[in-house]
Amino acid sequence: MKTLLEVQNLKKHFKTPKGMLHAVDGVSFKINERQTLGVVGESGCGKSTLGRTIVHLTPRTSGKIIFDGQDISKVDGGALKKLRPQMQMIFQDPYASLNPRMSVFQTISEPLIINQRVDNKQELIKKVTRLMETVGLSHKLANAYPHELDGGRRQRIGVARALALNPRFIVCDEPVSALDVSIQAQILNLMQDLQEELGLTYLFITHDLSVVKHISDHILVMYMGKMVEYTSAKNVFKNRYHPYTKALLAAVPIPKVGGKKERVILKGEITSPVNPKPGCRFASRCAYATDICLIEEPKFEVVQADHFVACHHVKTINAL
Amino acid sequence: MREKLLEIKNLSVIYSTEGKIVEAVNHISLDLYKGEAIGLIGETGAGKTTTALSVLNLIPNPPGKIISGEILFEGENILEMDHKNLRKMRGNKISMIFQDPMTALNPVMTVGDQIAEVVRLHDKASRKDAFIKAQQMLETVGIPGNRMHDYPHQFSGGMKQRVVIAISLACNPALLIADEPTTALDVTIQEQVLELMETLQKDFNTSLLLITHDLGVVAEVCKRVAIMYAGEIVEQGTLEQVYNHTAHPYTVGLFNSIPNFHEDVRRLKPIVGQMPDPAALPKGCHFAARCPDVMDKCLEKSPPIINLNDEHTVKCYKYVGQEGAE
Numbered sequence: 001m002k003t004l005l006e007v008q009n010l011k012k013h014f015k016t017p018k019g020m021l022h023a024v025d026g027v028s029f030k031i032n033e034r035q036t037l038g039v040v041g042e043s044g045c046g047k048s049t050l051g052r053t054i055v056h057l058t059p060r061t062s063g064k065i066i067f068d069g070q071d072i073s074k075v076d077g078g079a080l081k082k083l084r085p086q087m088q089m090i091f092q093d094p095y096a097s098l099n100p101r102m103s104v105f106q107t108i109s110e111p112l113i114i115n116q117r118v119d120n121k122q123e124l125i126k127k128v129t130r131l132m133e134t135v136g137l138s139h140k141l142a143n144a145y146p147h148e149l150d151g152g153r154r155q156r157i158g159v160a161r162a163l164a165l166n167p168r169f170i171v172c173d174e175p176v177s178a179l180d181v182s183i184q185a186q187i188l189n190l191m192q193d194l195q196e197e198l199g200l201t202y203l204f205i206t207h208d209l210s211v212v213k214h215i216s217d218h219i220l221v222m223y224m225g226k227m228v229e230y231t232s233a234k235n236v237f238k239n240r241y242h243p244y245t246k247a248l249l250a251a252v253p254i255p256k257v258g259g260k261k262e263r264v265i266l267k268g269e270i271t272s273p274v275n276p277k278p279g280c281r282f283a284s285r286c287a288y289a290t291d292i293c294l295i296e297e298p299k300f301e302v303v304q305a306d307h308f309v310a311c312h313h314v315k316t317i318n319a320l
Numbered sequence: 321m322r323e324k325l326l327e328i329k330n331l332s333v334i335y336s337t338e339g340k341i342v343e344a345v346n347h348i349s350l351d352l353y354k355g356e357a358i359g360l361i362g363e364t365g366a367g368k369t370t371t372a373l374s375v376l377n378l379i380p381n382p383p384g385k386i387i388s389g390e391i392l393f394e395g396e397n398i399l400e401m402d403h404k405n406l407r408k409m410r411g412n413k414i415s416m417i418f419q420d421p422m423t424a425l426n427p428v429m430t431v432g433d434q435i436a437e438v439v440r441l442h443d444k445a446s447r448k449d450a451f452i453k454a455q456q457m458l459e460t461v462g463i464p465g466n467r468m469h470d471y472p473h474q475f476s477g478g479m480k481q482r483v484v485i486a487i488s489l490a491c492n493p494a495l496l497i498a499d500e501p502t503t504a505l506d507v508t509i510q511e512q513v514l515e516l517m518e519t520l521q522k523d524f525n526t527s528l529l530l531i532t533h534d535l536g537v538v539a540e541v542c543k544r545v546a547i548m549y550a551g552e553i554v555e556q557g558t559l560e561q562v563y564n565h566t567a568h569p570y571t572v573g574l575f576n577s578i579p580n581f582h583e584d585v586r587r588l589k590p591i592v593g594q595m596p597d598p599a600a601l602p603k604g605c606h607f608a609a610r611c612p613d614v615m616d617k618c619l620e621k622s623p624p625i626i627n628l629n630d631e632h633t634v635k636c637y638k639y640v641g642q643e644g645a646e
């Protein structure tokens with residue numbers, strides 16, 4: 001399979017009054033065409049910043065972004081404008097990501113007009129109607145404004161807008177988190193259908209582990225800007241090796257009687273990624289931490305085929 | 321024998337805005353026993369929060385109005401209490417945890433002051449005793465007592481929610497209403513807060529009304545469950561009855577909508593369509609338009625409540641004639 005996106009040692013640091021905030025700190029991965037990489041982690045782990053940095057919504061600090069074989073780390077100006085139609089983004093909050101003063105038609109047609117994809121009004125109407133149909137919005141809603149619509153329909157507009165320019169790659173930043181479960185399932189199915197029909201590649205960012213397992217081919221777990229574990233979605237359920245991944249998955253409430261065996265309570269909370277200390281960033285919350293964890297940063301290493309973990313004690317903890 | 325603590329009988333609440341009448345809660349009945357935890361599950365707009373606010377008689381009037389029903393707490397009708405007695409009850413016998421800990425706390429008061437305030441008001445404790453109690457409560461919820469002089473912004477989200485829990489439990493209430501207490505929190509923090517709530521609920525023998533949209537959270541904490549849809553309770557029973565012998569088509573749809581963590585399902589089976597506009601509810605079953613098993617009579621008249629077994633009730637025509645079937 002062909003690699004569509006490759007990220008090498010990507011870093012994004014923000015300057016704050018308290019020091020350097022290491023939002024994304026050395027992330028590398030590849031996504032194959034027509035596949036989905038799910039990025040999971042708690043709030044503040046840098047998953048959204050990662051998505052925004054890849055599509056150039058915020059400039060990177062260092063590292064390489066390679067899209068379809070081309071190094072796009074440094075593109076700007078006209079070249080960036082040419083690149084944008086290929087990489088789109090769907091945002092978390094459909095209440096905040098739509099302009100309240102633009103109708104559904106205006107919102108979906110804007111990218112088509114800006115990128116001069118249509119020659120006349122008829123063509124524009126045809127294209128927008130087709131896009132609305134694709135995402136399951138009734139054409140009657142073309143002149144409606146966002147406040148008249150519920151969350152599920154609004155998110156469909158967000159999807160239609162992202163699809164308008166026939167992108168190859170879409171960063172989905174918590175696209176279903178703000179929606180009710182019955183609506184969430186509708187949007188997830190829609191996104192899967194679109195992926196199959198249009199051959200899309202997704203970077204799917206979420207904190208919901210059931211959702212990410214459902215939609216992804218591979219899963220990347222992040223903690224405080226660092227990669228913690230990477231493996232296939234099928235495997236993460238059977239074998240997970242990092243203590244953080246284990247705790248994170250054990251914390252997911254299971255909607256079944258007696259679904260919970262025992263609670264694995266992770267003590268403490270995610271600490272601030274401002275001027276992080278050397279060593280493993282998870283060490284202060286980790287039950288297995290030893291001296292080396294506080295001094296030396298663990299390497300992100302392969303433990304099995306298609307399975308990477310960053311932990312000094314991965315072998316002893318899991319008896320590998 | 322289980323003792324009833326709270327009885328909601330035939331409660332209906334409306335909101336009138338701009339000439340429209342929104343029927344938020346329609347004829348619901350719910351019992352809560354002493355020391356028991358019940359989960360009230362529903363999606364946005366189902367009327368969960370309105371139900372909770374009614375129990376505290378906190379429905380903003382206008383625009384809201386309780387048009388029928390009674391709420392008996394320890395045998396007394398809350399809806400007929402005067403202001404003085406209501407104030408004595410709120411925060412003392414019944415307290416509430418709100419969804420968003422960031423907005424539930426006063427930003428210009430130290431957390432110690434905020435806990436002490438409740439104790440001084442209800443227990444008539446001296447300033448000094450109230451502060452000792454505040455410190456104890458902070459420690460009970462796992463926050464070092466010396467942080468009582470800190471302000472809310474100095475705490476993280478999970479810790480703020482712990483402070484809110486400390487405030488709500490400071491007077492040892494008989495009933496705790498928790499409105500989406502962990503929705504704003506990360507899973508690992510949610511786990512900590514759920515563990516804490518469960519332990520405290522057992523230690524203090526508090527009854528818990530847990531309002532959430534998360535079927536998993538309820539499975540962890542509650543013994544009984546009520547499912548709400550468009551202002552009605554459509555199914556009610558023990559956790560085992562509702563989760564293992566799911567009856568109402570809406571509840572079935574809810575379970576099919578969640579991606580299952582333990583099984584590989586390639587496609588989800590969502591419920592088609594959207595929730596009806598609460599200002600223009602259909603005259604028959606509220607779920608009829610989205611229901612896969614809809615029949616003609618569902619569109620005409622609201623279905624009866626059928627008692628399937630013991631405590632398991634369902635509001636659906638499908639089960640007519642199956643009373644006590646389980």
